[in-house]
Amino acid sequence: MTEDGDGLPLADRLARRIRALLISGELSPGQRLSEAAFSERFDVSRNSLREAFRLLTKDGLLRHEANRGVFVAVPSMASVIDIYRVRRMLECGALRQAWPQHPAIRVMREAVGKGRQARDEGDWRGVGSANMIFHAAVIDLSDSARLTEFYERISAELRLSFGLLNDPEHLHAPFVDMNDTIATLVEEDRPLDAAAQMETYLNLAERTMLKALERVPQHA
Amino acid sequence: MTEDGDGLPLADRLARRIRALLISGELSPGQRLSEAAFSERFDVSRNSLREAFRLLTKDGLLRHEANRGVFVAVPSMASVIDIYRVRRMLECGALRQAWPQHPAIRVMREAVGKGRQARDEGDWRGVGSANMIFHAAVIDLSDSARLTEFYERISAELRLSFGLLNDPEHLHAPFVDMNDTIATLVEEDRPLDAAAQMETYLNLAERTMLKALERVPQHA
DNA sequence: AATGTCAATATTGTTCAACAATATTTCCGT
C-alpha cells in the first residue's frame, strides 16, 4: 500500500516526503527550512536536498530568497483568490464537456458516498479527504494528464492555506450534498447544469475560505 | 533589454538558457544531454546543471531515465492532443469570462497587427511569434498568475512539437485573420462568440498540426 | 535606553573530487 517510489531519484522521493510534511501542517507557513538541518534530518547530502527544494519551489509550496534560504510559502488572500479562479476554470470546464459514461464519474460517486459516511460519523478529516478525491475526479473528466498534474499542484497549495485555519475540516462538511448534486447532474447528462452548480459551489467555498482566513492573526 | 536574470540562482538561469535552446530547435527531440558535456559547455558544475535539468524535466521539456540520463522530450501525437485539450480549456475559458475593457485586449489587438504585417512581408517567423503573443494575452484575460505560468509551460512544450516539422511557420499564417475575429468579438462584448470562435480555431490548428506531424519520419 | 558601526559567526551558492551502481562498448572465443 505504501508506494515508496523506490525507483525514483532521491530528490523526487525527498520532495514527496517534504510535500507530505507541508500539507499535513507539520511545517508552518513562513518557517525557514535550513539546508543543514534538513539534510541531517533526512540523512541525505545538501546537494540532493537542494534539488528537492527546487522542485517544491517550482510547485509554489516553498519560497526561495537569494542567499537567505527557502521558506514554507505563506498563503495570502491573493493566492487563495487566484487558486479559486483556476479551479473555476478547470473544474467547470471539465464538467461542461463531461460525458455521462466517463469512468471518473464512478470515482466521484464513490467519493460522495465516503464523504457522506465520514460526515455522519463526525470524521471531519475523512470528509476533507473525500472532498479532495471528488474534485480530483472532476478534473479527470477532462482526460488530460497535464491538467491532472497541474491540479495536483494547485490542490497542494490550497491545502497549505487550509493549514493556517484553526478549524479547517469543518469547512468541507456543508459541501458534501453539493457534490452529490453535481455528480447526479453529470450522470443525468446535464453537463451545463453541473458546471453551473460547480461554479456556485466554488464561489461559496472561496468566500468561506476567505472569511475564515480573515481572522487568522499573523501573516508573517 | 537583455534581462539576464542576474539575481536568480544559477540553476534557474541555466534552465532558461537550455529552454531557449530547446524551443529554438538547437537541441533535437530524443537527443541525449550528457551531464559532463553540458556542464563543460556552460562552465558550471555538474550539480548545478542537474538542478536545471530537474526543473526542465518537471516542465515536460526533458525526459529523465534512471541511470541513463536526460533526453530532449520527443513530442508525440498523444502529447499534442493533450496540449490542445488544455488550450481549449484555458483559452476558451478565459475568453468566455472576458470583460471588454481588459488591458490584455490591447495586447491581443497589437499582436494581430504585428501578425498581419509580418504575414504581408512574408516573415513567417514573425507571424509565429505574434501568434504566441496573442494567445498568451488571451490567457492573461483570466487574471491568474498560475494560469499564465502554466500556459507558458504548455506553450514551450508545443513549440517543441513545432520543432519536429520541416516547414513549421507556414502553419500559423492562416490563423492571423481568425485572431482578428476573436479580438473583435471580445471588444464587442460577445465573449461567448469569441470562445466559440477560439474553439473552432483550436480544433483546426490541432488537426493541421497532427496532419503535419503524421508525415514526420522517425519518432525515435 | 536607543542607535550605529564593525568584527565574528553562520548560512547559502557553487564547485570539485570521489566512489558505488548501472549502462554501454569492446573484445574475444566459438
Add this chain to the structure above:
DNA sequence: ACGGAAATATTGTTGAACAATATTGACATT
C-alpha cells in the same frame, strides 16, 4: 556472425571546501 565477459563511461549521491552574503553580537556614541 554471435554470445558473453571484461573494460569503459555515465549517472547517482556524497562529502568537503571556499567565496559571497546574511545574521548576530559586542562595543562605542549620543
